[in-house]
Structures are given as C-alpha cells and as structure tokens.
Amino acid sequence: MEDFPCQLIRNFSIIAHIDHGKSTLADSASGQNKQVLDKLKVERERGITVKAQTATMIHEFYGQQHLLNLIDTPGHVDFAWEVARSLSACQGALLLVDATQGVQAQSISVFHVARERNIKIIPVLNKIDLPQADPERIANQMCSTFGLELADVLYVSAKTGRGVDQVLQAIADRIPPPKGDASSPLKALLFDSSYDRYRGVISLTSINSGVLRKGDKIASSHSRKRYEVVEVGIMHPEEVSTELLLPGQVGYFVCNMKESSEAHIGDTFYRQGEKVEPLEGFKPTRAMVYAGVFPVDSNDFLKLEESIKRLALTDRSVTIQRESSTALGQGCRLGFLGTLHMDVFRQRLEDEYDANVIITSPTVPYKIVYKDRVITISNPTDFPDVYESTHNVIEIQEPMVNATIIVPQEFLGEMMDLCSSHRGQNMDHRYLELAGAAGVDTAPRVILTAKLPLSEVVTDFFDSLKHRSSGYASFDYEDAGYEACNMKKMTFQLNGKPIDALAMIVHHSAIHDIGKLWAKKLKDVIPRHLFEVAIQAVVGSKVVARETISAMRKDVTAGLYGVSSYLSDSQHLTRQKEGKKKMKRIGSIELPQAAFFDVLSNKTK
Incomplete structure (x- = not known):
C-alpha cells in the first residue's frame, strides 16, 4: 500500500437510474465477468442493486500502477441514502445513462446530489450495442439536461466490454486524486459496516489523514469507546489483508467491536491520545414509511429481533422500535425509506436469516398538533379518534413530497389524471427535449412535477404509474415537509x-x-x-x-x-x-x- 500515495489513487462511484447497467459496468471495469458486486440473493433475483459495495482495482496508466476504488451504488429512490454515503468517500462519479431509455428521474436526482458535493462528473452512455439504442439523440439529451459538453460523453457497452478501457483512462485523467497527509493525526471516516459472527463488526473506512495500521489503538469520536485494530485490508473485490491503510485509500478494519450499535455511520476514528476534530458525518435519515413486523410463530420473537438488529447493521437507514399487537403478539415497528426498501428488507430477512414474518400495511408519520404540544405518530393505533380530534387537536399534518415523473408526451394526460386522483397539487410540466430538434425524434418526453401526499405514494401509486404509462414512466421524489390534512x-x-x-x-x-x-x-x-x-x-x-x-x-x-x-x-x-x-x-x-x-x-x- 505504500506504493500508492494520494496522487496515484482515484476514488469514484457509479450513479444512475435503476437498471441502466451500473453493476455490469462495475464488474466489467474490475476485470470480472460475473456478478461480484451484487452479492445479495435479493439483488440477483430482482436485478437491482440495494446495497452499496466497494471494490479496489489496480490499473497501469502512463507506466505507473494506480489504485482505483470503485463503489457501486443503488439506483432506486428508496436507497438514496446509500448513494449519499458512497459519494462521501469519492472525488468523482460516472453518470451512467442507458442509450435505449435516455435520462430518467433518478439520474437527475443523484446528479444534483453529486454536484452539491463538488464531485467531478464523467458522462457515460451505456448499452450502445443494442439495436434500439439511439446514442446520438440520448447524448444530446444528457448534455442539455445536465449542462455537460458533448465531447466529454463516453460510449460503452458494459456487457461486451466495448469502451471500458476509455472509461478507466478517463477516471485517471479527469477525476482529481484525494488529499491527505500521512504525517498528520489519523482521521478515518466510517461510511459502512457489516457483521461477521466470528470477528464482530467489519467497518468500511476512508482514510482522510494519517495511517491506520494493524495493532493500532483507536477511539470513536461518537461513542468515545476504545478499540484495538486486529485486521486491516482492502476489498479486492473480496477482503485482502494489507497491514495498513494510507491517506486517500478506502478499505476495512476489524477491531473486536461486538455490538452493532457501536458502528455509527459517519463516525470519525482517531488514534488514542491524538484527539482530533471529527470529520463531517452524514445527515441522519428520516424514515418515510413505517410497518410492523411480527413473527408467524410468536415464540420466534427474540430470534426475529436479533435478526433485524444484525441486518440493520448493513442498512443503517432502518429505524427499530418494539411494539405489541393483540392479534399478532410481540413484534417490531420498523421505519423505511420507501415501500421497495421495506419489501427488500423483508426478503433479506427471509433469505439471510430464515425468518418467517408478517408485515402490516405501510403507514407514514403524521404530526398531531395539540393545544400544548406537537407529537409525531407512525402507528395507526396511536392516532387520535374523532372525539379527541374535535376537542383537543388543533391540526393534523401529513408528509408531502415533490414528485418528478419523466414520461413520453403521449402519456402526459394519463399521468396528470393519476396525480389528480392521488390528491396531487401544483402540477407543472416541461419538455425534456424539443420536438423536431436536430437528432431528436418527433415524440419528445416530458418532465411532470407535482406535490403529492406521501401516504398516496406508498400505496398503489407506483404500480398505477407503470400500468398507465405502459412501463415507460420513471418516478422520483424528495421530501417537501408537512401540510395540514383531513385524515381519519x-x-x-x-x-x-x-x-x-x-x-x-x-x-x-x-x-x-x-x-x-x-x-x-x-x-x-x-x-x-x-x-x-x-x-x-x-x-x-x-x-x-x-x-x-x-x-x-x-x-x-x-x-x-x-x-x-x-x-x-x-x-x-x-x-x-x-x-x-x-x-x-x-x-x-x-x-x-x-x-x-x-x-x-x-x-x-
């Protein structure tokens, strides 16, 4: 690892809409011809990425070996927090767009997240080998949407490997190296973790400054607890012990951390006796959807609770709280970032921990404004009844989202009707591309924006969106605060x-x-x-x-x-x-x- 100072390191991510070929490009770039980054059973069955994965590669440019740290990120809106964490350890990102589908809603959302972090963007057009691909039109669309230069767009086929070498070269040429000083005190940012039943918590870290070695005694800025590092290494793409990590490098360490709650995402670790100013962490996630999870056999509750805690270590955006039901017995009330997030978590419980569970209907958090206080409730049983609402409650507020729908022009009317039927407001639209422009066909796509209640989105909205647009519409949303409502x-x-x-x-x-x-x-x-x-x-x-x-x-x-x-x-x-x-x-x-x-x-x- 001493052969790779900061100027020979490139930390980058791949960001895109779901199913645009991120993982395929990642596997191709890492020299693998099989799925090594989509490791979870749920990912391989559904063909989507739900968990950010890290892989370190060594490539030679200009006669020198370079260390490339790749982080493959999810593409669905429900896993936006995974994307934000991944980008925190990167200086650059590949903005991947499918040459057959064009710019999608999630592509726009993640692009703005990367821009806010001053990350260098490399536009890449994928799947150019497919018969229905239209690279010229989609490249113009990318440039007009994101304000990029046409000459900067790279054309690849991740499946066949065409153009991948040019992408690797662009990573070395365009993405700036990380900054860091090996002689400064150690600052290691914890950006992910997992659990091993024999070794305890395995922490993924990005070294901001200093050197992390096997045998070092380190401390947490968040919990103040002390640990001894027993293993250090990189993901190549599986764990490879390296004895040390230097500034700018991304890897893992094991330090006999037994409790999953001690691994606080965004925490800064430092060497004992060298107190440092913590690095900027991550904004805490706010659950958007809640559901009760109960074991089918009530005797399995303790086993289920332990499985949920272990699984939540790899997905820290999930919130956990015990609850009991007269009909279903003891269980847990979990908070998720969306309904797909909830469904994936359920499937991971079944696949990885052999759990047999019942999940209640998804609900969203409501604010109840009383005369003397404001409380937030997520369980319908805690919602005030009609009498209490009439006499003690001043106002009930529900969460709202700003929704973005990208759809062919012919389905615009259907989408506006869909939003109206789901209590949509402030609807507006603009054309993503102009009809009749050079290189553009005469069926332009439209960006429709609307403000929607989150409770309408988490039910059947997405299924109806796909059905009424014949599968052509893409959907994304972001938090828009709370508004007064008339809920019962x-x-x-x-x-x-x-x-x-x-x-x-x-x-x-x-x-x-x-x-x-x-x-x-x-x-x-x-x-x-x-x-x-x-x-x-x-x-x-x-x-x-x-x-x-x-x-x-x-x-x-x-x-x-x-x-x-x-x-x-x-x-x-x-x-x-x-x-x-x-x-x-x-x-x-x-x-x-x-x-x-x-x-x-x-x-x-």
Missing part, C-alpha cells in the same frame, strides 16, 4: 371487537371506498363460524361499511322423523337459535394469521 382513523371490528393490527389512517374523501374494499377482503379470508359474524369498518362511532358472514347451518331435525320424540321440530330449531345467540355473545372470533398475511400482502390489489 379507521378501525375494523368483528362482532364489535376491534382488530388493532388492521387500523389505518384514511383521508376523509376515501373513507367509504376503502371501508367497503377492506370489509369485502376480510369477508373473503375469515372462516365461517357456527354463528353469524359481522365485519364493520368504523370511523369514530360511525359504521361506514359492513359485511356479514352467515353462520354455518346444521339440520338439527334430521333423524327425528319416524321416531318418537317429545320435542317438536320447532323446539329443536328454537334451541339451536338460542345456542347460536349465546355463541355469538361469548364466542371468540380469531382472525387466522394466514388470513392476516393474505389481506396485508394484497392491500393494494
């Missing part, structure tokens, strides 16, 4: 007994429609009993929807005919009727967990 708490009752796990927060305009929809769903999954079961959707004391499951009937008069009996048929039927009334009054109606899973997993269908 809806609960569901079985013969007058509430089901707390199915409580939800609904806008007043959709109360009757959602109440009817869910009542019908429950009717389909609840098994019949020997007595009648009433399913009611209730807002306050008002029933807004009702379905009834008829009782199972048995012919109690069968066998009476032809034999002597002191009871008449009518007496038998009367006795049965009285028995069913008693069963209905004292009988227990249990909603099977299979029914919970069926209803909750098909909420938006």
Whole structure:
C-alpha cells in the first residue's frame, strides 16, 4: 500500500437510474465477468442493486500502477441514502445513462446530489450495442439536461466490454486524486459496516489523514469507546489483508467491536491520545414509511429481533422500535425509506436469516398538533379518534413530497389524471427535449412535477404509474415537509371487537371506498363460524361499511322423523337459535394469521 500515495489513487462511484447497467459496468471495469458486486440473493433475483459495495482495482496508466476504488451504488429512490454515503468517500462519479431509455428521474436526482458535493462528473452512455439504442439523440439529451459538453460523453457497452478501457483512462485523467497527509493525526471516516459472527463488526473506512495500521489503538469520536485494530485490508473485490491503510485509500478494519450499535455511520476514528476534530458525518435519515413486523410463530420473537438488529447493521437507514399487537403478539415497528426498501428488507430477512414474518400495511408519520404540544405518530393505533380530534387537536399534518415523473408526451394526460386522483397539487410540466430538434425524434418526453401526499405514494401509486404509462414512466421524489390534512382513523371490528393490527389512517374523501374494499377482503379470508359474524369498518362511532358472514347451518331435525320424540321440530330449531345467540355473545372470533398475511400482502390489489 505504500506504493500508492494520494496522487496515484482515484476514488469514484457509479450513479444512475435503476437498471441502466451500473453493476455490469462495475464488474466489467474490475476485470470480472460475473456478478461480484451484487452479492445479495435479493439483488440477483430482482436485478437491482440495494446495497452499496466497494471494490479496489489496480490499473497501469502512463507506466505507473494506480489504485482505483470503485463503489457501486443503488439506483432506486428508496436507497438514496446509500448513494449519499458512497459519494462521501469519492472525488468523482460516472453518470451512467442507458442509450435505449435516455435520462430518467433518478439520474437527475443523484446528479444534483453529486454536484452539491463538488464531485467531478464523467458522462457515460451505456448499452450502445443494442439495436434500439439511439446514442446520438440520448447524448444530446444528457448534455442539455445536465449542462455537460458533448465531447466529454463516453460510449460503452458494459456487457461486451466495448469502451471500458476509455472509461478507466478517463477516471485517471479527469477525476482529481484525494488529499491527505500521512504525517498528520489519523482521521478515518466510517461510511459502512457489516457483521461477521466470528470477528464482530467489519467497518468500511476512508482514510482522510494519517495511517491506520494493524495493532493500532483507536477511539470513536461518537461513542468515545476504545478499540484495538486486529485486521486491516482492502476489498479486492473480496477482503485482502494489507497491514495498513494510507491517506486517500478506502478499505476495512476489524477491531473486536461486538455490538452493532457501536458502528455509527459517519463516525470519525482517531488514534488514542491524538484527539482530533471529527470529520463531517452524514445527515441522519428520516424514515418515510413505517410497518410492523411480527413473527408467524410468536415464540420466534427474540430470534426475529436479533435478526433485524444484525441486518440493520448493513442498512443503517432502518429505524427499530418494539411494539405489541393483540392479534399478532410481540413484534417490531420498523421505519423505511420507501415501500421497495421495506419489501427488500423483508426478503433479506427471509433469505439471510430464515425468518418467517408478517408485515402490516405501510403507514407514514403524521404530526398531531395539540393545544400544548406537537407529537409525531407512525402507528395507526396511536392516532387520535374523532372525539379527541374535535376537542383537543388543533391540526393534523401529513408528509408531502415533490414528485418528478419523466414520461413520453403521449402519456402526459394519463399521468396528470393519476396525480389528480392521488390528491396531487401544483402540477407543472416541461419538455425534456424539443420536438423536431436536430437528432431528436418527433415524440419528445416530458418532465411532470407535482406535490403529492406521501401516504398516496406508498400505496398503489407506483404500480398505477407503470400500468398507465405502459412501463415507460420513471418516478422520483424528495421530501417537501408537512401540510395540514383531513385524515381519519379507521378501525375494523368483528362482532364489535376491534382488530388493532388492521387500523389505518384514511383521508376523509376515501373513507367509504376503502371501508367497503377492506370489509369485502376480510369477508373473503375469515372462516365461517357456527354463528353469524359481522365485519364493520368504523370511523369514530360511525359504521361506514359492513359485511356479514352467515353462520354455518346444521339440520338439527334430521333423524327425528319416524321416531318418537317429545320435542317438536320447532323446539329443536328454537334451541339451536338460542345456542347460536349465546355463541355469538361469548364466542371468540380469531382472525387466522394466514388470513392476516393474505389481506396485508394484497392491500393494494
């Protein structure tokens, strides 16, 4: 590692919209012909990147060996925090755009994040070998959208390897080297971590100054705890021990850190006795979507909780809090950055920890403004009822987002109608490219912007977007603060007994429609009993929807005919009727967990 001073190091990232070929280019650039950066099962099954990965490569330029540190970042909006963390350890980034799809919403969002950090951008056009590719038009589109020079655009095919050498050369020529002084006190920025059951926490770090060696005694600026470094190395692309890391280099260290909570992302480590000013960390993430996670078998709660904590070490944007439900028992309430983030976390729990879980409907955090205080709630069961809202609550506020939709012009009307039906406001649009311009076809694409309630986005919005645009629309959003709203708490009752796990927060305009929809769903999954079961959707004391499951009937008069009996048929039927009334009054109606899973997993269908 001593052969690579700062001037021979290049730290860069690859940023793009989902499915534009980031991981394929990363594997090709690192000299691999297989998926080495998309390591997770969920990534390979879905074909998307959900976890930032690091790989160190050695390439020769101008007769000298250079150290290239590559960080492959996710492309979906739900993993924007992974992108921000990756860029903190980089001085440059490849802005990758698919030559068949053009500029997409997430490309624009991540580009601005990189620009804010003064990161050198290298525009790269991928998939130029495909028959439907239009490199000239898309290159002009990139330059006009991002304010880049056409001469700076590189043309590659990550799948075939065409143009990859030119990309590597551009990295060496255009991206500035990191700055750092080996003689200065140690400053090591922790930007990611993982857990090994034998070695404890493995910390990914970027060395800002000083030297990190095996055997060093270091301390955390965040927790003040002290550790001894037992292993240092780089990801090449798997772990390779190097004994030390120098300024500008990116690698990992192991220091007998056993508790995952001690690995604070954005923390600065320094050598004991050499107190330093901490480096600028990361803005803490704010969960956008919450859901309850419960084990199918209530006896597995402790195992599930430990699995969630271990998994959250590799995804520090997840927030964790214990909760209990009358119907589902003990579980955890988790906060996520979006619904895809939630679904990926669930699949990782199942794939990596063999967990069998039920996830409740996603909800968003609401602010409840009382006369004397303001609280934020994410669990529908904590939402004030109608009486309390009328007498004690001044205002209820919901989170809003600024949404960006890029879509062909022919679907503009559908997208505006979609936004309107989801309570969209402040809608505006502009053309991404001018019709009839040189090198541009006559079917331009449009950027539609709108302000939407986050609660509308986390339900069926994305599925409807893809369906109504025939899959051509791309979608991105960013936080837009809170606004006053008219939301109500809806609960569901079985013969007058509430089901707390199915409580939800609904806008007043959709109360009757959602109440009817869910009542019908429950009717389909609840098994019949020997007595009648009433399913009611209730807002306050008002029933807004009702379905009834008829009782199972048995012919109690069968066998009476032809034999002597002191009871008449009518007496038998009367006795049965009285028995069913008693069963209905004292009988227990249990909603099977299979029914919970069926209803909750098909909420938006």
